[in-house]
Amino acid sequence: MVVLSLSVLVLAAPMGYALADGGHVKETIKHAKEGVEHEKEAIKHLEESVKASNDxxxxxxxxxxxxxxxxxxxxxxxxxxxxxxxxxxxK
Structure with missing residues (x-):
């Protein structure tokens, strides 16, 4: 499950860099949103596994x-x- 958490961090790190260098902010935000949604889906599947295994x-x-x-x-x-x-x- 470390992979799930790390993938979210990998998505968040480039956002700060893109904002700092004035780069492709909109594209980075779009990818970050997609990543967050993907991770939410993964969490749903993990919740089902936890219910089944009670580990x-x-x-x-x-x-x-x-x-x-x-x-x-x-x-x-x-x-x-x-x-x-x-x-x-x-505003």
């Missing part, structure tokens, strides 16, 4: 995966604000 290690991995997605969503929201996508709407 404490799987439960712990599930909680870590959920936390990683939560942080990725927060990073995505900050990136969207920084890009002006949501920031202008709030």
């Amino acid at each position: 404490p290690h799987a439960k712990e991995a599930l909680e870590h995966a959920k936390e990683a997605v939560k942080h990725a969503e927060e990073s995505l929201a900050h990136a969207e604000q920084a890009s002006g996508k949501k920031g202008k709407a709030k």
Whole structure:
């Protein structure tokens, strides 16, 4: 399950770089959204596995995966604000 958590982190890291260098922010945000949705789907499947097996290690991995997605969503929201996508709407 480490792979699931790491994949979310790999998605979030380039967002900061893209924002810092003024690069392809919209494209990065689009890919990050797709990644978050993909990870949410993976979590649904993991939840089914946890229910079936009742394995404490799987439960712990599930909680870590959920936390990683939560942080990725927060990073995505900050990136969207920084890009002006949501920031202008709030003013």
